[in-house]
Amino acid sequence: MSIRIYNTLGGKKEEFKPIREKKVGMYVCGPTVYDYSHIGHARSVVVFDVIARYLRSQGYEVTYIRNFTDVDDKIIKRANELGVDSLSVSEKFIEAFCKDMDALNVQRPDFEPKVTEYIEEIKAFVEKLIEQGKAYQTDGDVYFSVESFSGYGKLSGRKLEDMEAGARVEIDERKRNPFDFALWKAAKPGEPFWESRWGKGRPGWHIECSAMSNKLLGETFDIHGGGKDLIFPHHENEIAQSEGASDKTFARYWIHNGFVNINQEKMSKSLGNFLMIKDVLKTYHPEAIRVFLLSNHYRSPIDFTDKAMDEAGAALDKIYSLLERAETNIGAQISADAPGDYWRRFCEAMDDDFNTAKGLGIVFEAVRNINRSLDENAEMTPELKKQIGSDGSDILKIGSILGILAESHQTYFGKKKQKAIEEKSVDAAAIERMIQERTEARKSKNWARADEIRKQLEAMNIILEDRHDGTVWKAER
């Protein structure tokens, strides 16, 4: 079974064939670190995290790279606002980014290159383009000449002639074509700079990805990803530079994820509705965030609402509850191994352009079927135990790709209780005492007292479940 990927370059699904058998080079554009990361960054990072995990599960040896842009106008601006140097701004937000992504159970890429660590490679790349006559220098700036690259516009489906009518680009007399873009920018007073043949300056925005991917993955690699907004101009320009310099295909498969909207509105500075990951994490379990992000196809827009997040949380509860029930019934811990039918169907969904939404549907089918099996069979026969262990194992294996179900159900529900205790200032010991009293009341068939206690707890957002082996409590969402 082969994997099919929707390639932005060409605009259709294609069978995925890596350059080297069973090896994949993947480069994803990371953040410009001038602020905390928002939920949109989370989507991009989670989507490509899942893609990397899935490819590895299918036997590919993946070299996954995600860069940090740590020199940039916005970082300099922020540094000036704060009265610190730009390096301390970028370091601070790189650290914050890593903290957020660790919280979201994102696996670290193999390399996380920073622009400031690849200045020599970038200068050499620019030099090469100048030698080839594809870039030119004016004052201390160096520009790439878009007209030197005949394929310019092939990724975004634009033509230079058409775009000139747009008139949204300021005319810079020093550029030969308004769409020429900076490879190297001369330093203004007070800006960070590196010495170069063209004077003191710093890299332009696009060149870093070309230089770093070239160094780490070679002139041609398999997958290049990022948010949809990067298609133009960023990725278009990367192609122009890289293919201009090497005369070879740059990246073979271009994958772009859709945006996250907030209550049907685009996140934007004017609306001031940027939703930071660190803030969302205060309210929702990180795995619920992943479930939410993966419940739509990665290319579609997705709408962040409290309702959608509550549903994602409920979905996660449902899966963990099933795992708890299954382990209790078979009297053993379930581990992710011995792939079965659900896993096979999950892989079919993922093979079709990483359809995580369909994959999650398969998880719920498994959950329902196992629950039914447990409802219908009072006797736990060895065969039944084996079946449930195997199906549960599929769920965990799928979870290991989606990056969910990484906790034990004890930890998961324990944390939920803990959170309820802290946030709603309930007293766990008091709850236990009340439950104890209710249990006594029930034994003596004092239903009125039993119901009264339950009502009291309900008022504290505590829900009771009377099970065969005792009463347990849960915090209402």
Added chain:
RNA sequence: GGCGGCAUAGCCAAGUGGUAAGGCAGCGGUCUGCAAAACCGCUAUUCUCCGGUUCAAAUCCGGAUGCCGCCUCCA
């Protein structure tokens, strides 16, 4: 102005030629002292609308309407 995407039940959503996954909410039922949880059943004869191709279309083609994104160093 140029380019691209989307439109599936009350809500979210998968489905790219073979007769509508899954989740949430709702209603009815099983279980329960009563609940909760879980399960079962019901809830789109139909996929924005109009044409066309085909034995067959939510799926392909043309058109209409509506919504959205990019063309601004926003993932």
